[in-house]
Each structure stands twice: as structure tokens, then as C-alpha cells.
Amino acid sequence: MTFPAFSSSQIDPRARGKELGTHLRDRIAANYAGYTDLFAVAGATPEQVRAWAERALEASADWAPELAEEMTGIAAGSGLEPWQVAVVNARTEILAAIDATGHGECSTSVVLPESGPPRTVQTWDWHDHLREAPMLWELEPRPGHVVRTFTEAGALAKIGAATSGLGVHFNILRHDSDTDDIGVPVHLIARRILDEAATVAEAAEIARSARVSASTVITVVTASDEGNDAASIEISPAGVAVIPPEPDGVLLHCNHFHDAALAAGERHATSRPGTYDRLRHLRDHVDDLRDPDQHARALAMLSHAPDAPVCAHPDLTQPLNQRWETLATIGLDLPAGHLRVHQGGPCQVTEATWRTF
Template identity: 55%
Template structure:
């Protein structure tokens, strides 16, 4: 099935949220139901999620009030409680509060050629039961691949800035819910046009969970990129090297932050996937997004498992699958999404929601 799409016609945040909520009421209710089930499977007690969701919304209102308005508008339009939208946007923070470990998500690669636009690709790995929760959303001058109810994730804006997203787990993660990392991603897409601006925004948020945002920019002549390893302890910066290559999976690479790494070989393939990406750099250095995505075709039985498939002998909350493959064209301001992992990539399978100005 293709990934669901939505093009916003409203530009005021609360109205934009209400518009999406009304248009996708059933999908938003289903999204909360899936996460509520996941939280309970991971040990959430009655009342905890409501409290954490309310706190995530409050932290968003303090740091990014326009996005809090969008979230409450979405709740109103869909007939949900505002805290439920807080819980959806704070899903990474809630899972960190529950001290969840597991496979992790996603492998991302950026290559900056000597001339021309950056070349990017990533897998989005999550529980296979969340397949119907994916959304490709176009608004104003931002496109984002996200989940129903979540204000942003992977995306690109009209200023030539794009963002990839991978989860991390750190010893400093805690249950005093901070600004959701998904809110940080969206605000960067909304407001930043340079790597420096993205770094400043990320450093201004009080966090309670960890993730890495790979920010990539292009000014029409040259590209730039940085991995921002977000954690409650600090934000680490990993600039692109002289070789123009920036790769990340689901463990910390910043030397200081790596001392608090909470992901292990026993639960995750991340330590195999990163060298697997390095082995594929020459194949990733192509202007053809289909060929870049196909370069990530590697299953765990025969390689580093960059393309993941669910083990249906496990319970739903322990199963992982590459649900989508994404590529950013920051020169054109477009995000391309393909349903499924790298082994399913076809040239005509890419989706890209147009900006409003294109319609």
C-alpha cells in the first residue's frame, strides 16, 4: 500500500492541526490506540501515559508554542484529548521513561559530492504493526515523513535544509519528560536554513530522551551536513568529514556521549549496520535515489541487516521491520518516500507530496 499523504491548506498552526485532525480522524484514533498498546506492553501503568502526554505537550508549549497549538488543534479536529497528542509526539520520551531497549531504528547516509546537491538515503525501521501509521505531509514550505499525530520526523524545507532521524538510547535518558525530539526535528525544519541555526535550536531544548538528527543543507553551490546526537546530558556535533561522507545508525559516535551508550550487541544490529554502510559508500555516491536505496539491500541472514524484516515468532512489541525508505532532494526542496525496505525499491514506487505553491 502507498504511504498516506496530506497537503495542508491552512497556514495558522491551530487551524492546520484541526484540518488534519478532521481529515484523518480515524487514522489518528488508530495511531493513539497502537501507541497505547505499545506503552502498556512495555510496562506503562494506568494513568502514567496521560501524565507523560500532558507533560510533553506542556514542554512543547514552553519551547515551541506554535507546534503546541498545532497539536491541540489536531486533537480538537480528531476528537482526541490534547494529552493524547502529547503522548504521540512524546512517544520516544515515554519509551525512554519506561527504560525500553530493543533493536532500534534506522540507518542513514549522506554523501556530499565535489559538486552538486547532497545525496541522502535512510531506512525507517519500526514495529511492523505500525505500517498503516505512516504519513507524508506537505505544509507551507516543509515536507515531512512522519506518523499520524506526530508533528514531524524526516523532512526537507524550501531553504535547502533536510533532516534524517534515528533513535538513540543514553544513560542520561530519564522520566522527567522534556521537549519531544520529534518536536525538535519539526522546529528545525520550520525555522532553520543552515547547519548553525539547526545546532542552536537543538541546543536550546531541554531533553529527556535521545536521538540523532542528521542535518544536511545545500545553498545552490555547496553542501554541508552534521549529525546532532541529542541527549539529556548534552548535544554532540559530528560534522561531515573531508571525504564528504556522514553515516549513522543507532549508537553514539561522539566520544563523550558514547560512554553512556545504552544499546548493546545483544539487542541491536546497529554495531554491524554502521560498517555495513561504510562498505557501501561508493554505491551510495550516486545521483540516482533508486540506486542509493538499493545499495542498502542487506538482510541479517547474509549481512549487516540494514533491510529489516519482522520475526513473526516474536510478540508485536519486539518485532522490527524497515517500513519505509527515504531520500531527500534538498536542492529541489522535496522529500521522497518509498514504502518498504531497500529490497522492495522500484523506480516508480517513490512518493513525494508537493508544496502548496506547486498546486
């Protein structure tokens, strides 16, 4: 099994969105319906969800008009309203507005070796009823600049790599400053970084330019003839912090803030401390995470610890907003501008299950 993939032929944002929406009409509609169910179980009313999504669309149009145009195009192609496509793109913001948290979530490892390209791997955990949401998307935001992203149907980006030699990993965070005064969706920040940035500093500048209402961490990695670089850009309404690698070139992140000032407002780990245990697992296996072979790095992520699994499987006795599954394991091939993707968690990885996109 593998995720569906689509390569856009259009450069104009609205036309590109319409093309994607037309091609993946049913999957985008199903993803929207899945989020409608999730928000309802988490306690949001349909009126709240629509109002929040409309605010997200307005904030997006102010901050990145071309990305708002792309969402409008997706709506036109898929038969949804623009605010419904905004629901998918602003799902992190809506969950923050509801004040929803969960045991699952993603773990990221980046190693900058003394020679050779960066070595990265991430698990992507999400709700099991949305396991059909992921897709792979190749697009050309401007002539000659190609972006490839693992995302959800209808969402503009998530984990990705660009032919500029830059890539991003993506983990959710929660902060006391998160609010229902909806701002720019963090998924759009990841997309603008992939579209526009060539360096960690440029990525951080893009992140700082957005007024956000929810928190996340975008780990940016670059490879060039001048050398490799990386940083975890922690984003919250309280501010943006840039976390560099350790002196040995290792950069690990789960679902809690590392910046001391932002950590004072930590929300996710106060009720879900398993994120600290997942980070300890990564640190304990850092020698394997240095391996140049991505298959070996993925196996280093394998942990089914009961309260802090890096490789998660859903507890079907729980309501859908508390069921978590590792839906993908992903690494970046930055010199080539590609992703290497496995559908599922590290316990299901074999040499044959990797797909280069």
C-alpha cells in the first residue's frame, strides 16, 4: 500500500488548487467530513467550526493571498465551499480553540553528519479514522522551483522538501497562549517556507511574520555546497524560538517546547507527559539515528512503550478523538529534493515498503 500522489501542472495558485481539487474531489470531501466528526466529538458546534474557518481564510488572505487563492481553487474543484477547505488547513487552530489534546503525536530526528547530507526521520501520528487523509503532492510554485510534500487531502503542505535544498518536518505543540482568535494556519507557514525559503534564517523570518493562534514546531533542514544546517522553529502566539542542533549535530523534537521562555507556557506535556519519554527514547537511540541508511533510522524509532509509543496503534475502546496511529514514517533526501515515505509505523517497515517521491 502507498499514499496517493498527484503532480500539479498549473503554476497559477487558483488553477493549481482547482486542478488538485478536481483530481482528489472525493478524498478531500472525506477528509473534511472526518474533521467535522473530530471537532464534534471534541465539543465544537458546526457554527463555531464555520466561524473559525472563515477567520482562518481571512487571516490567510491577509498574510499570503496566493495561498488563500489556492484554497479557493481547491474548493472550486472539489465542490466544497472555501471555508470548508479552510477547515482542513486550519485543523490545528480549531483543535487549539477547542482546547483539545491527545496522547499521540509525532517524533522527529535530524542528524547533521560531518560529511554527507542530513539524515532525518519522522513518525507522523494522527487519528486512525483519518488514515485515508494523507497524500503526496508535487507542485511548482514558481518556474524551476519544485516542492514535494506529504500532506492531507486539501491541506496546502506539511512535511516536505524543495529543490532549493530545504526541507521541513512538522510536530504539533500546545501553549497557554493558544487562543480561539484564529490566525494564520501553521500548515500555511510550512508551505510558505517550502515555497520561498532557502535558509533556516529565511524560514524563521517567514514564521515570525505570521500572527498565529495555535502552536507547532517546524524543523527546517538545509543541504547545500556550503554545508548543512537545521533548526526547530517553535511557533506560538507568545512568540517564535529557534532551537539549533546540539554541538554534535543532533536535533530531536517531540511535542513539547524546548525554548525555556516558551516552555513556561507548556500545555501539551502538562497533561500528556509521554512526549518527554518519547524524546528520551530518541536520545537513547541516537547512534542508530545517525545511520546513513533511512531504514535503520526508522527502526531506531520503534517503541511501543504503553504510555509513550513512538510507534502508535489505536485503542479502539477510546472515542475517535483519543485514538492515535502512526500513519507514516518519513525522511528527507535534500540533495535530490525528494521524500522517502513508508505508509505506517516503524514496526511495519521493510526494505520494500519505502517509496521515493
